[in-house]
Amino acid sequence: MEVFIKLFSNFALYHSPSRFSLEVGEQMSPLAVLRSLGIPEDLPRLTLVNGQVVTDETLLKDGDTLSFFSPVAGG
Numbered sequence: 001m002e003v004f005i006k007l008f009s010n011f012a013l014y015h016s017p018s019r020f021s022l023e024v025g026e027q028m029s030p031l032a033v034l035r036s037l038g039i040p041e042d043l044p045r046l047t048l049v050n051g052q053v054v055t056d057e058t059l060l061k062d063g064d065t066l067s068f069f070s071p072v073a074g075g
Contacts, residue, residue, distance in 0.1 A: 001026065001062035005033070009070040014039045030066055031056035044071050 004021050012018035015037055024033060030047045034056075046069040047054055060066065 001028075001060075003028075003033070003060050003063070004065040005037075006065065006067040008068065009072075010043060011039060011045070011068040011070065024060065028060050029057050030054060030060070030068075033060070033066060034068065039068075045069060046071055 001024060002021050003024055005015075005019065007015055007018040022033065024036075030049070031041060034041055047056065047058075048067040048069070049058060049060065049064050051065075051067075
């Protein structure tokens with residue numbers, strides 16, 4: 001199945017281009033995609049699927065858009 005990946009801030013350093021499509025197997029989760037891209041899983045992050053915050057274990061569906069963001073603190 002095909003998912004669309006968007007990498008923001010620090011995550012964009014790990015893959016160029018930072019927006020791309022990726023063929024993945026069934027039963028793939030955001031954490032599994034992160035690992036397959038060689039991105040350290042201990043980086044602080046917000047994970048979204050189709051604009052909604054999800055957990056690392058959420059199962060992806062064909063056509064989903066998966067986005068990884070670094071959390072930002074302001075003051």
